[in-house]
Amino acid sequence: MPLLTQSQADDEEYVLVASLDNARNLSNILKAITFKDHAIFSATPTGLRVTVEDSKCLQANAFIQAEIFQEYTIKEDLVGFQVNLTVLLDCLNIFGGSTVPGVSTALRMCYRGYGYPLTLFLEEGGVVTVCKINTQEPEEPIDFEFCSSNVTNKVILLSESLKEAFSELDMTSEVLQITMSPSQPYFRLSTFGNSGNAHYDYPKDSDMMELFKCTKTQTNRYKMSLLKPSTKALALSCKVSVRTDSRGFLSLQYLVRNDDGQICFVEYYCCPDEEVEEE
Amino acid sequence: MQKRVTFVEQLEMENVLTKGRGHVSTRSMDPERGGLESLPRHLGRETHVDMSPSNQRMKTSHIPQTLMSVPFLQHPALATGRRRHLCSIANVYSTEHMRQQMKRHYLNVLHTYIQSSVYTSHLKAFGKAVHALSRVGDELWLDPKVKGLALRSVNSAHSAYACFLFSPLFFKNYNLRPATEHGAETVKCKLAMKCVLPLFRCLNSIERNVEQCQISVGSPDDQVMIQFFCRHGITKTHNLRFQESEALQAVFASHLCPNVLKAPARLFGDVVMHFPSSQEEVTLSMTPLRVGLKNYCDAVNDHMKTMYTEMSLHPDEFDYFHVGVDSNITFCLKELRGLLSFAESHCLPVSVYCGAAGKPVCFSVEDMVLEATVVLATLYDPESKDPSQSAAMTLTDATQRCAEAAVLPVGSCEANIGEPEDIPAVTEMIASSQGSPMNVPPALMLPLLHTAGVCVPEDHCSSANSSPASSTICSLLFRAVSLEQDNHDSTARPPVLAFYSDEEENMEEDTDSPSL
Numbered sequence: 001m002p003l004l005t006q007s008q009a010d011d012e013e014y015v016l017v018a019s020l021d022n023a024r025n026l027s028n029i030l031k032a033i034t035f036k037d038h039a040i041f042s043a044t045p046t047g048l049r050v051t052v053e054d055s056k057c058l059q060a061n062a063f064i065q066a067e068i069f070q071e072y073t074i075k076e077d078l079v080g081f082q083v084n085l086t087v088l089l090d091c092l093n094i095f096g097g098s099t100v101p102g103v104s105t106a107l108r109m110c111y112r113g114y115g116y117p118l119t120l121f122l123e124e125g126g127v128v129t130v131c132k133i134n135t136q137e138p139e140e141p142i143d144f145e146f147c148s149s150n151v152t153n154k155v156i157l158l159s160e161s162l163k164e165a166f167s168e169l170d171m172t173s174e175v176l177q178i179t180m181s182p183s184q185p186y187f188r189l190s191t192f193g194n195s196g197n198a199h200y201d202y203p204k205d206s207d208m209m210e211l212f213k214c215t216k217t218q219t220n221r222y223k224m225s226l227l228k229p230s231t232k233a234l235a236l237s238c239k240v241s242v243r244t245d246s247r248g249f250l251s252l253q254y255l256v257r258n259d260d261g262q263i264c265f266v267e268y269y270c271c272p273d274e275e276v277e278e279e
Numbered sequence: 280m281q282k283r284v285t286f287v288e289q290l291e292m293e294n295v296l297t298k299g300r301g302h303v304s305t306r307s308m309d310p311e312r313g314g315l316e317s318l319p320r321h322l323g324r325e326t327h328v329d330m331s332p333s334n335q336r337m338k339t340s341h342i343p344q345t346l347m348s349v350p351f352l353q354h355p356a357l358a359t360g361r362r363r364h365l366c367s368i369a370n371v372y373s374t375e376h377m378r379q380q381m382k383r384h385y386l387n388v389l390h391t392y393i394q395s396s397v398y399t400s401h402l403k404a405f406g407k408a409v410h411a412l413s414r415v416g417d418e419l420w421l422d423p424k425v426k427g428l429a430l431r432s433v434n435s436a437h438s439a440y441a442c443f444l445f446s447p448l449f450f451k452n453y454n455l456r457p458a459t460e461h462g463a464e465t466v467k468c469k470l471a472m473k474c475v476l477p478l479f480r481c482l483n484s485i486e487r488n489v490e491q492c493q494i495s496v497g498s499p500d501d502q503v504m505i506q507f508f509c510r511h512g513i514t515k516t517h518n519l520r521f522q523e524s525e526a527l528q529a530v531f532a533s534h535l536c537p538n539v540l541k542a543p544a545r546l547f548g549d550v551v552m553h554f555p556s557s558q559e560e561v562t563l564s565m566t567p568l569r570v571g572l573k574n575y576c577d578a579v580n581d582h583m584k585t586m587y588t589e590m591s592l593h594p595d596e597f598d599y600f601h602v603g604v605d606s607n608i609t610f611c612l613k614e615l616r617g618l619l620s621f622a623e624s625h626c627l628p629v630s631v632y633c634g635a636a637g638k639p640v641c642f643s644v645e646d647m648v649l650e651a652t653v654v655l656a657t658l659y660d661p662e663s664k665d666p667s668q669s670a671a672m673t674l675t676d677a678t679q680r681c682a683e684a685a686v687l688p689v690g691s692c693e694a695n696i697g698e699p700e701d702i703p704a705v706t707e708m709i710a711s712s713q714g715s716p717m718n719v720p721p722a723l724m725l726p727l728l729h730t731a732g733v734c735v736p737e738d739h740c741s742s743a744n745s746s747p748a749s750s751t752i753c754s755l756l757f758r759a760v761s762l763e764q765d766n767h768d769s770t771a772r773p774p775v776l777a778f779y780s781d782e783e784e785n786m787e788e789d790t791d792s793p794s795l
Contacts, residue, residue: 195474197517197518199515201513201514201515203513
């Protein structure tokens with residue numbers, strides 16, 4: 001990789017340098033949160049966080065820890081920028097995304113700072129591509145104020161049981177209702193569609209239920225259109241943790257294993273769908 | 280259970296003594312053990328003697344050394360019968376026999392275990408039935424009755440009707456609510472197919488995951504509840520709203536059909552496979568000598584662009600073959616494919632009941648716990664070519680067919696002569712199970728081409744001119760026809776196998792036609 005070693009001389013100019021031997025470790029995770037064009041990148045010494053938001057009601061975060069990168073150098077405490085996620089993914093897959101074993105695309109992501117484009121050096125089989133993507137003013141990601149102390153109900157399920165349920169969900173239903181309760185039905189997903197309603201019940205003693213901690217019976221509805229994108233993250237993950245807090249906000253945390261077996265996290269936060277009955 | 284024990288002739292007593300083992304060939308006549316006979320015969324220590332092909336079912340039994348060394352077994356005066364008796368006793372104590380018993384016991388236990396989940400395979404069959412019905416119509420009628428649960432569907436043009444009847448034995452539990460006060464026997468409900476089909480869409484995952492399925496009809500709130508109890512304790516409940524509606528049922532007098540065929544589903548599947556899925560209509564032609572299936576092209580299609588496919592089957596390929604009336608019936612293949620794939624997956628034979636063109640054709644499949652029927656309307660085409668006009672016809676065919684030709688063309692000719700007013704009369708024979716006549720529009724008979732006066736026998740005469748014998752027959756027919764035209768005198772009419780409307784009505788009143 002001659003071109004990449006050359007750029008090491010310019011490293012002093014970059015505030016962020018992150019290298020991966022297999023770009024798929026990044027692109028697969030990013031695919032799980034691609035439901036909007038723009039993503040906010042926040043890099044801290046612990047790792048890279050990519051945030052995508054929709055209509056102020058839904059937020060998806062992907063965390064890639066610094067340990068996952070072969071090289072991770074950051075000069076500041078927080079480096080933030082916003083890029084077009086679709087373009088970024090196209091660049092990461094610029095070599096076609098073939099799954100031939102042994103052949104992977106190497107990535108070196110460099111950012112000089114505010115006002116500079118995000119530079120990607122991609123190499124596969126001796127061929128090097130340099131991509132420069134313009135960055136935008138980063139928006140402040142919404143803080144849903146979802147803290148662990150406020151969590152009323154928490155459930156950890158193995159993803160394979162939820163995958164089937166999510167793929168069968170009645171799409172004519174506008175909402176997905178999630179009921180979590182210390183008593184029957186312990187964990188229930190319900191839809192209300194044109195033909196009727198459907199309920200998916202997961203008992204607390206099921207093999208698929210790794211953790212069940214429900215303190216209060218809560219039933220909340222979330223817009224189906226907001227939760228539909230989370231199916232992509234669910235498909236990649238092996239475990240998912242479902243938490244609701246006292247306000248009814250939903251947090252879905254997916255544990256994703258990448259190609260090398262390393263763990264990354266994808267998180268979805270969603271506001272409950274509140275029917276305005278008053279006034 | 281008969282068991283014969285024979286000594287293998289070559290086996291010398293000296294050999295027995297020197298080897299220190301006894302070998303007895305046993306031939307078990309028990310058919311139940313047939314499956315186990317196929318176990319590998321070379322089991323460890325036993326040496327086999329002369330396994331000739333005729334002795335394939337013989338098994339050797341190892342007699343312990345201690346027993347063989349006993350003097351009474353070696354006595355030369357030991358008669359064959361006694362030897363047999365002793366050896367049968369020895370067989371009981373042989374280790375191989377013990378092993379076989381244990382193996383059989385294990386298989387029985389396994390079988391019982393598998394049997395208990397036979398309902399999962401039934402669930403898959405139920406799902407396949409829903410798939411088959413979805414290919415017919417957009418709505419599913421669910422009709423729980425004492426004799427079983429009936430699933431029915433009809434297409435929008437009312438030219439195809441399908442019914443799957445599952446007997447109570449098909450289900451693990453079948454509970455019917457007793458008749459309610461307002462007289463209705465049970466609830467008749469109609470569901471949208473697009474609500475039911477997604478539940479049974481992925482049959483493989485149902486087979487893997489679902490342990491039990493419960494269907495409740497008419498629970499409060501006018502809902503059908505379908506509950507899947509899956510692995511890992513997961514329960515999926517679907518409450519579907521239904522509309523109460525009139526029963527859908529077509530009564531088809533299959534016992535009155537002149538032509539009956541029965542063949543394994545595989546045969547039909549193989550034949551139908553050759554037609555592209557875009558091919559809507561096919562023509563099934565039947566004569567006592569062959570059955571043919573070809574695609575149907577109406578004149579509108581560009582003949583240059585259409586691919587013609589034609590298949591011919593010999594009567595021997597059918598399990599049951601009875602062609603009373605030579606016929607060419609044209610029907611839509613699309614609605615039939617669902618039933619054929621259902622039958623193929625269950626390895627059930629398919630029966631075909633049909634008559635002349637214009638009469639509906641019925642395809643039915645049945646086994647001990649279910650019955651499936653598809654009734655399709657056929658094109659009514661008086662100008663259709665008589666099967667005798669096929670190019671492959673030989674002279675012998677013509678003479679053979681002419682022998683019964685006196686009967687057949689007259690029948691179809693009568694159908695031609697039938698006035699348009701007769702056609703609505705046919706619809707009355709379709710009655711619903713509740714006795715109230717259901718309005719089945721004439722479309723079920725699909726009289727597309729309706730020209731009076733064109734008589735099939737004329738065409739028949741013009742083609743069958745190869746031999747003098749056939750020309751005589753033709754004039755006979757012609758005469759019979761003219762008789763018909765002069766005076767609709769039923770007594771002068773020779774016996775016909777293909778009835779037209781009026782007579783059929785009479786038949787309906789007289790006999791108890793089987794309902795589907």
